[in-house]
Amino acid sequence: MAHAVTPILEMIRAERGASADVSRSVPKRIAALVPDDAIGPARQVTALARALQSDGIECLVVVFHRRGRPPSRCAHYLRKAGVRYCVVEDRGPVDWRMALRVGALLRRWRPSIVQTHGYKATALAYLLRRLRHPWHWIGFCHGVTTENLKGRFYHWVDRWLLGAAERIVVMSHARAQAFRHCGSRVRVIYNAALAPPSAGNPAEGDRLAALAGTLRRPIIGVVGRLSPEKGVDLFVEACAVLARKGLAFSALVVGDGHERARLEARCSDLGLASCIRFVGQVHNVDVVYRHLDLVVLPSRSEGLPNTLLEAIQADLPVVATAVGAVPDAVGTSAAAHLVPPGSAAVLVEAIERALIQGDSPEAALARREVVSRFSLERRVEAHVQLYRELLEERTGVTAACVESPAR
Structure with missing residues (x-):
């Protein structure tokens, strides 16, 4: 995948002229701090890091893994992609010893820029910066979960x-409104449309294929x-109505x-x-998409959902609620059927x-x-432009406002 990405540094050199000193305006090393249970962001970080590495920017992904949990899927993606990573044990919500471990890692790695994903990564970066760590900090906000009071509190702290x-x-202009008090420091960079992941687990793939073979068509997937906030309860109620109508x-x-x-x-x-069959967490998501006839995203709120982009990448018809960046992605095209949120x-x-x-050539x-x-190319380009902006600010060069070019 990385080799298909346009060499972004070459593009920058061409834009600025052969005599420009590009090496001063792009980082030689970056680090990303990622919780291992954030699968969507982890896949995006993995793809980004692999592409940046192919363009000469060294990346280290620091994965927070909660003690006692199964092996990290995030680490699996990174290892499979050939991305440098390190797993740091997370012993609980207030394990502040992690700051010592992560701080030591970053001192050894010496990145120009650190990216954070999730509330714990945000808290650690905030603390380390207060302790005078010298790198630039880019904080990512992927979305909001509302499953319980604890989750809502963590997101409040994160914000x-x-x-x-x-x-x-x-991930969306709608989400940017939550940070309007931060002014020009806020950027919208959209997720890339990545191919659905395959964990290489033949037994799971065979089980899913066998299950799909026993089901009545068409098969709708969530x-x-x-x-x-994902609105699956609304999907269940909608299925009940469809069944009563004889569909x-x-x-x-x-x-x-x-x-x-x-x-x-x-x-x-x-x-x-x-x-309706509940199949639980699946590693071979690509197998799931191969057996679906329609994907439904009934969310009450979103950033830019990876499921939307994966389903579109898999060339599947989609019904989705018009929340977050979903309208930005689909617009008025036939790529998906958009509906207002909150209604079965x-x-x-x-x-x-x-x-x-049914489907159509237009869709x-x-x-x-x-x-x-x-595309991943556009996401990488937006990131490199953002890195340049931060590094040029330090040298007194006026930087332009950056927004993802996927518009």
Whole structure:
């Protein structure tokens, strides 16, 4: 994948002229701090780091792994991509000894720029900067989870501490409004449309394929974390209406989370236990997409969901709520059927219309255009421009405002 990315540094040299000293305006080393349970951001960081490495920027990804949990999927992605990484043990929400371990790592690595993803990475960067660590800090805000009071508190802390970062990167213009008090330090850089991941687990792939073979077509899929903001409860209610209307279909709910037990109980109450299958967390997501006929994103809130981009990359019809950067990605094109959030009734109408009308050449072309606009090349270019801006500020060079070119 990395070799397909346009060499960004060569592009910069061409733009600025052969005599320009580019080496002073791009970092030689960066580091990214990532929690291992943030799978979407981890995949984006992995793809970005691999592409940057191919352009001569050394990257170190520091993965926070909670003690007692299964091996890190984030580390698996990094290892498979050939990206340099280090796993730091996380012993709990207030394990401030992590600051010593991460601080020592960064002193040895000596990055010009540190990127943070998630509340703990934000808190550590905030503390280390207070201790006079010399690197630039770019803080990322990917989205908000609302599954419980603890999660909401962590996101409040994250947003408050991100105000100290030199740059704040968000996934949508809607999310940028939460940081409007930070002025020109806020940037919108969209996720890249990456191919769905394959964990290389043949047994899991065979199990998923066998399950799909027993289900009635068409198969509708919801892929993602099972928490309130993802709106899977609305999808369940919509499925109940579709079943009562006599529409023949099956559904797969792929993912795990605090809401799973409640959602399964609701399916049982509605008589949908044989129609909607909960398959839990899946590593071979590519196998799932190969067996779906329609992907539904019923979210109440989002940044720019990886599931949307993965489904479009997999050339699948999509029904999605118009939240976060979803309208930015799809616009008024036929790439997806967009509906207002928060209503099972509008989901019913959109799903029914998508299944009855079927796919079209126009929709397939629109999906290819989305994949092109949200390419990894464009994401890398936006990042390198942002790095240049930070480094040039230190040398007194006026920097231009940066926004992802995927528009």
